[in-house]
Amino acid sequence: MPADADAPRGAPPDLSLPALREQLWDELVAAVGQHGHPWRTPVLATVCLAADGAVAADARTVVLREVDAPAQELVFFTDARSPKAAQLAAHPHATMVYWSPALAWQLRLAVRLTLEREGLAVSTRWARLKMSPAADDYLSPLPPGTPVAHPAPERGTRAHFAVVTARVERMDWLALAATGHRRAAFDADGARWLQP
């Protein structure tokens, strides 16, 4: 694990576990509202099946759209036809990975994913999004990953917008510092410090 000049920006705070947990949720809430915040664009890792049927892993960046700390839920949007949508339908357990160079904090969240394609949760968010340039992401006539002759994006009229809710089941926090790394876990069994 590196503790070089590029990563740590000071020692991790000397916090109690409950205060740390609160600070992690505060940081996630802050990330939604700050475009440059590194935790706004976590990596989402899912389980998939390879062509030969073997269990495999997949991962990609998503934008964190909403955080409900009391409910321990996060929201991101996707195209309902995307491979990740099929993956999470088959295997709803996933991991989200966040790294903040400013804090020198890594946060790994074990989550259970639920995808909604219709209903109030979808229509209210699509109503807000559809007038923005981001709407194009959900209006392609072709599903994500389809081979195309030319790389120019096409805009259709039918939206394939889906809302994915990630319920957090476990948080694994790692702080890098030259004075000593710190690690803690939070889950249904409680909170505890871990050997980094």
Ligand SMILES: Cc1cc2nc3c(=O)[nH]c(=O)nc-3n(C[C@H](O)[C@H](O)[C@H](O)COP(=O)(O)O)c2cc1C
């Ligand atoms: C900075 C960034 C943010 C992204 N945000 C999202 C997002 O919020 N939702 C999404 O479905 N794809 C998002 N993407 C695209 C995905 O990373 C991915 O390429 C695409 O969704 C296809 O993924 P899949 O084949 O695993 O389904 C983002 C990509 C980048 C680089």
